[in-house]
Structures are given as C-alpha cells and as structure tokens.
Amino acid sequence: PRKAPPSAMAPGGASLRAAVLCLLAWAGLAAADRVYIHPFHLLVYSESSCEQLEKSNAEAPKEPTFTPVPIQAKTTPVDEEALREQLVLATEGLEEEDRLRAAKVGMMLNFLGFHMYRMLSESWSMASGAAILSPTALFGTLASFYLGALDPTASRLQAFLGVPGEDQGCTSRLDGHKVLSALHTIQGLLVAQGGASGQPRLLLSTVVGLFTAPGLRLKEPFVRGLAPFAPITLERSLDLSTDPDLAAEKINAFTQAVTGWKMNSPLSGVSPDSTLLFNTYVRFQGKLKGFSLLEGLQEFWVDNTTAVPVPMLSGTGTFQHWSDAQNNLSMTRVPLGRSACLLLVQPQCMSGLQQVETLSFQHNFLTWLKNLSPRTIRLTMPQLTLQGSYDLQDLLAQARLPTLLGAEANLGKISDDQLRVGKVLNSVLFELKADEGEEPTESAQQPDGPEALEVTLNSPFLFAIYEQDSTALHFLGRVANPLSAA
Known part of the structure; x- marks a missing residue:
C-alpha cells in the first residue's frame, strides 16, 4: 500500500x-x-x-x-x-x-x-x-x-x-x-x-x-x-x-x-x-477468585527506606509465570475470567521500575506473553483502588x-x-479486590505437588488488564504507592 x-x-x-x-x-x-x-x-x-x-x-x-x-x-x-x-x-x-x-x-x-x-x-x-x-x-x-x-x-x-x-x-x-x-x-x-x-x-x-x-x-x-x-x-x-x-x-x-x-x-x-x-x-x-484479604496491614516499600501500611491480598494456584534474569524482572498472569487476565510485572531491583517501564514494558510486552509457563505460585499483592x-x-x-x-x-x-x-x-x-471463598480459576496447588513459588509484590510494579480473544489491553498502569491515587 x-x-x-x-x-x-x-x-x-x-x-x-x-x-x-x-x-x-x-x-x-x-x-x-x-x-x-x-x-x-x-x-x-x-x-x-x-x-x-x-x-x-x-x-x-x-x-x-x-x-x-x-x-x-x-x-x-x-x-x-x-x-x-x-x-x-x-x-x-x-x-x-x-x-x-x-x-x-x-x-x-x-x-x-x-x-x-x-x-x-x-x-x-x-x-x-x-x-x-x-x-x-x-x-x-x-x-x-x-x-x-x-x-x-x-x-x-x-x-x-x-x-x-x-x-x-x-x-x-x-x-x-x-x-x-x-x-x-x-x-x-x-x-x-x-x-x-x-x-x-x-x-x-x-x-x-x-x-x-x-x-x-x-x-x-x-x-x-x-x-x-x-x-x-x-x-x-x-x-x-x-x-x-x-x-x-x-x-x-x-x-x-x-x-x-x-x-x-x-x-x-x-x-x-x-x-x-x-x-x-x-x-x-475486578475480583481475584480464590484470593483472600490478609489480616492487618502489610508493608509496601515505596523506596529502599520508606514503607507504607496497605491491605494485601493472597492466593495460591497454578499461574503463568516467567522470570527474566537478563532484564531483572518477572511476569505473572492471573486469570480474572474466561479470557480476561491480570498481568503483573515486577522489577527485581526496586530502583529499576522506570527502566523496565521505559525500555522493556512497551517494546517487549507481547514477547513476554509468549515466554510464560505454568507454575505453582503463592501470590501476594496490594488491594488496589486507583x-x-x-x-x-x-x-x-x-x-x-x-x-x-x-x-x-x-x-x-x-x-x-x-x-x-x-x-x-x-x-x-x-478497583481490584479479593473474591474470597472460591478456588482460583486455574487449578490450585496439589498436596503432593511442587512447593509453591512465593511471589510478593510489596514494592513498585507494573500491571495490565489483558483480554486474550481480542488481544486488547484494557488498562496499563504503574503502582509505586498503592495508597496514592493516580
């Protein structure tokens, strides 16, 4: 053309x-x-x-x-x-x-x-x-x-x-x-x-x-x-x-x-x-099926010296996950519905959020999705109202x-x-909250299965709401402090 x-x-x-x-x-x-x-x-x-x-x-x-x-x-x-x-x-x-x-x-x-x-x-x-x-x-x-x-x-x-x-x-x-x-x-x-x-x-x-x-x-x-x-x-x-x-x-x-x-x-x-x-x-x-609200407030580290108390959610299941040692980040996909999912991107170094966001998040996003594989995970993350x-x-x-x-x-x-x-x-x-009392959409951890990988988002991270049938990104965002409105 x-x-x-x-x-x-x-x-x-x-x-x-x-x-x-x-x-x-x-x-x-x-x-x-x-x-x-x-x-x-x-x-x-x-x-x-x-x-x-x-x-x-x-x-x-x-x-x-x-x-x-x-x-x-x-x-x-x-x-x-x-x-x-x-x-x-x-x-x-x-x-x-x-x-x-x-x-x-x-x-x-x-x-x-x-x-x-x-x-x-x-x-x-x-x-x-x-x-x-x-x-x-x-x-x-x-x-x-x-x-x-x-x-x-x-x-x-x-x-x-x-x-x-x-x-x-x-x-x-x-x-x-x-x-x-x-x-x-x-x-x-x-x-x-x-x-x-x-x-x-x-x-x-x-x-x-x-x-x-x-x-x-x-x-x-x-x-x-x-x-x-x-x-x-x-x-x-x-x-x-x-x-x-x-x-x-x-x-x-x-x-x-x-x-x-x-x-x-x-x-x-x-x-x-x-x-x-x-x-x-x-x-x-959105509500995370099988997740529950932890008792009391938990620490979220805004930077290396400052933590704020925030409500946190936690759930265990078989979720799609990928860890990239070269770019010092990990990505976890959590199902929200039939084809909707929450994508969480966490820099392994707290100070690396801006670099991941600028250099990698926007350019390598679709590649990251292809690298995901199932893993038994215990995921802990903030409850969000942004x-x-x-x-x-x-x-x-x-x-x-x-x-x-x-x-x-x-x-x-x-x-x-x-x-x-x-x-x-x-x-x-x-708004993203827990949907307590139900198992996660994907299979939960089996008693004799592998030990769950602990993934805790208690420091700045990126996220997206993604719909797989149309491949559409509905929301893109950054959480550096869950207590602050965007």
Whole structure:
C-alpha cells in the first residue's frame, strides 16, 4: 500500500509512523498473493457501502439536531449491572468476522495505547504513587471524534488511529460504526464469563459526557452512533464562558451524582472559549477468585527506606509465570475470567521500575506473553483502588498534533454550529479486590505437588488488564504507592 499523505502522517512523529508501519506489516500478512486485500478490509467501507453512502448523501435530508438540556435537569442514575448485561449480550452469537474485526481493533488500540502510555509515563514521577491509562477508552474517544469528523480532520484522525487512507478513496476509509461496534465486542469479551455461575467478578462501565455551550445543537446520528462505545451518553448544556471554575464544579457534581463514582481528579481549568467538552468516564471492578484479604496491614516499600501500611491480598494456584534474569524482572498472569487476565510485572531491583517501564514494558510486552509457563505460585499483592485522569488534548500536543481537535478541526458530523473543542477528558476508576471463598480459576496447588513459588509484590510494579480473544489491553498502569491515587 502507498503511504498516507504527508499531511496526515508527518505531525505524528517518527515513533508513531514506525508504529503504524509495524501495524500495516502485521495486518498485511493476511493479504492474498494475487488479489490485493486492504489490510483493514473488515473496518473500511466496502464498495457496496460506498455506493449506498453516496446515494444517501445525495438524497438524504438535513440531519436532525437537538439542543442538550441544562445540566440542572434530573437524570436517572447509572445502572452498572444493566450495562454489564448489555456487554455480555454483545458477545453472544459472534461470527468469525466479528472476532476478526475485534482482533484488528485490539491490535490498533494496543499500538496507540502504548504510544500514549509512553508519553504519559515521561511526565510521571516515582513520587506520583500510581498511574493508570485505559487504551480502550482512549481509542474509543478518538474513534468517536472520527465518527463526527469530515476531511481533512477525518483523514488525520484515521492515520492517528493507525490506518493510513492510502488513495483517500471511499474503500480506504474507516467505517466509524464498524470500529465502535468492534470496540463494543472487545468490552464485552472482557466481562464475559463463559457460562460461569455466581456473582460476576468483572464490571466495566463507560459513560460519555457531552457538555456544550447553551444553544449549541448536536446532530442526533452522531450521538446515537456513540452507543456501542458508551451506551450512556449524557448531553448537557451550561455556561462555559462566564465562570469556567464554576462550570467545572457543576460538571463534577453532576457526573458524581449520576454515576456515584467519587473521582479525586475532577475536571478543572475549562477554557472560557470552549463550546464542547467531551469527557469519557470508565469504571472497572475486578475480583481475584480464590484470593483472600490478609489480616492487618502489610508493608509496601515505596523506596529502599520508606514503607507504607496497605491491605494485601493472597492466593495460591497454578499461574503463568516467567522470570527474566537478563532484564531483572518477572511476569505473572492471573486469570480474572474466561479470557480476561491480570498481568503483573515486577522489577527485581526496586530502583529499576522506570527502566523496565521505559525500555522493556512497551517494546517487549507481547514477547513476554509468549515466554510464560505454568507454575505453582503463592501470590501476594496490594488491594488496589486507583484513579487516573488525563486530557487527550495534552497528549495530542505531546504527539505534535496540537491542532487535531483544535479550532480549525472540521467536526461537521457533530454539529453544524461552529465548534470549539475544549478539554477531552479520560477518567478511570480502577478497583481490584479479593473474591474470597472460591478456588482460583486455574487449578490450585496439589498436596503432593511442587512447593509453591512465593511471589510478593510489596514494592513498585507494573500491571495490565489483558483480554486474550481480542488481544486488547484494557488498562496499563504503574503502582509505586498503592495508597496514592493516580
């Protein structure tokens, strides 16, 4: 395939271009020998879809719009169990094409997630305590903007998501609805339990808040199109210009009232000339089957001289494990559900966390997975409640794309009004606890089996939540102090 136009690729930087080239090389392995198949053919428009799209654009009336209600309007609280059931239903009756599409999107969001994680990690200090990023939320937010974009913004967003538009023809363009539908499948695969009975151990809830200046009209097809990514979209209007700090307080209070989630990283610093804020809120709750909460608080060593008392979990089972003497680290995979797992990366030297994170975590992650082998392990680790919040506008600026969602962005599918996008916030609430009274998903240690290897995470470590069917990374993070919010 030909390269994307320089305007789409150049601003992203050499590292992003390299990632996209790797992405294309990997995806291109599926191409036929004689007949060219677009490496992302499951995610772009087909010829018949292009013909239908051209016809509908010529004949369709102006898209209906609406004005969001004021932020003071009453709203039904979020029903997280209902959201979980919707995700589970999304995985029932999946066809092979659905799974392949999910795998392609999983691959794309992993590349983008690691790229953004690297930029975030450069600004994190070890004193920050903990840090977390959701590649699925990040990718879904940018894909949502792609759904609402027209060229040239659409082309630039497509390239940033990892799919150069080649000849810019319709059949080389991402179908935003297919991308968000695949993301919905990925979210569902994470929480699906494969027929397991009992209380669900995984909860994943995604809510989008669209906060607009009074009078701004949003297009109904765009808002409806967000449902696969975020089944609950809250559209509200409020004055963003007179008192930006007051506007931020109102948004924070509204969001907490609707979700019930207490975020310690609230929205702040709203630009007074903004007319649209796009906030994505994600809550994940996981339980480790067969683990129990140890009595009393245990020591977690923040550095070589400082320990803090934290609640710790412990469980014994046959888990996948690998120790790398060359890079002074070990990796353990703990099952969370049918195909979801927790990946724990522990540097053998406490001071080596940053080096492992910078040099190895992002580049060798998939290789590490291949090196894992079963081992009887007694694993002890902190109980986690982490929070993280970041502005995608800041990340785009670090990626040398500060104008991608700036004042000149063409977002004509979101609104016919002149949009000025302010903050694009991703906020994560991550909870990992014990599910006491049950055996681990994988076989427990046998009485006459080998002695269990003691793996104790009582010093800084890295972690990821990984879904094996789609290969998607849902969360990436660092824990330097479990008592500190991200």
